[in-house]
Amino acid sequence: MIWLQTKKTAVVIFGALLNALSMNLFLRPANVYSSGFTGIAQLLSKILTVFTPLTVSMGYLLLLLNIPVAILGWKKVGKSFTFYSFLSVIFSSLFLELIPLKAVSHDILLNAVFGGVILAVGVGLTLKWGASTGGVDIIALVLSKLKDKPIGTYLFLMNAIIILTAGYLFGWEKALYTLVTLYTSTRVIDTIHTRHEKLTAMIITKKSDELKKAIQAKLVRGITTVPAKGAYTNETKDMMVIVITRYELFELERIIKEVDPKAFTNIVHTASVVGLFRRD
Structure with a gap:
């Protein structure tokens, strides 16, 4: 049991590292946005930096957004699932701060595709080992346990808000490439784990x-x-x-x-x- 928990912790941390690498080396330098709470944190950080005198890091915002969700998951879902999911959030936030923001490629399409693939591998491995990357996944499980409500609509609306806001504020080309990232990541996660609810x-x-x-x-x-x-x-x-x-x-x-x-x-x-x- 201890060996299994150690291995699961290592997988969760490795998944968090991949998530941060995809963000800081591919998606963020190209201004291509992720989905879910990661995308919201990315968008809020960009808006605060561009339109206000405040500069709040994406890692800090990601951690802050997930705290109330983790509390909800702890009460409604289960301690083990929520613990490992929040552990993923903590290390994702930490790696986002430690890994330098540097573009590997200046081709926006390459950034969108490879960023989506690396992000999906991190998410897929985390899901495969019985945890999540926090945010939407915990909310989905709460809804499933309480009311058996499909989350597809909620997830679509959240991602639509991210894409439309990013397109309106920072250019529609970046929003369209965000769709490429979302499609790529979904296909890869399907291969590693499953997106079927x-x-x-x-x-x-x-x-x-x-x-x-x-x-x-x-x-x-x-x-x-x-x-x-x-x-x-x-x-x-x-x-x-x-x-x-x-x-x-x-x-x-x-x-x-x-x-x-x-x-x-x-x-x-x-x-x-x-x-x-x-x-x-």
């Missing part, structure tokens, strides 16, 4: 009772158990069907490996869910 896990196991108790102790999700029989061995087993969010995938995989390493699990994308999603 909901997933269905079908677990074939001989230890359904133990797995059910372990899963329900960690995840607020209902489970359907179906009798199953191996076609080759003729062994009687159970197939457990559970719908989860992408944020819960790491935790589910960890539980399965601990309780029944021999279980066969199939993870598929879920287009929509009708009916009760959470377990009351």
Whole structure:
């Protein structure tokens, strides 16, 4: 367990380093904007520097914006997920201050593409290990647990505000290149992890009772158990069907490996869910 936590911490810190590198070496020098809270912090820092006598660093603003979200996540989501997510925010803010702001290339398209790819690798690795980069991801999980509301609309509106504001204040060309960054990062994250909000896990196991108790102790999700029989061995087993969010995938995989390493699990994308999603 200690080794797993150490490895997870190292992955989160490495992901934060990649996020900061993408911002300070590619996106910020080219005035191309990121998405979510990172993009908001970037835009606010630019606005304050250009239009007011104040100069507030992006790293400080990113940390400040995530404090209330972390408090919300601590109360509504869970201590482990929120801890590692805020750890990612802390190190992202720190690296943003330590890494010099320097353009690797003067080609804005190269900056938009490579900045988006590096950013996505950092985000994807963090998500794959059961944490997030804070901000929108924590809000999404809170909404999912409380009301099962899709976050696509909220995420679209937030990014639209960033793009339109940046375009209006600093030129529409930069706003259009921001779209290139958003598209590139989304595709890469799809490859590393998944951007699908909901997933269905079908677990074939001989230890359904133990797995059910372990899963329900960690995840607020209902489970359907179906009798199953191996076609080759003729062994009687159970197939457990559970719908989860992408944020819960790491935790589910960890539980399965601990309780029944021999279980066969199939993870598929879920287009929509009708009916009760959470377990009351």
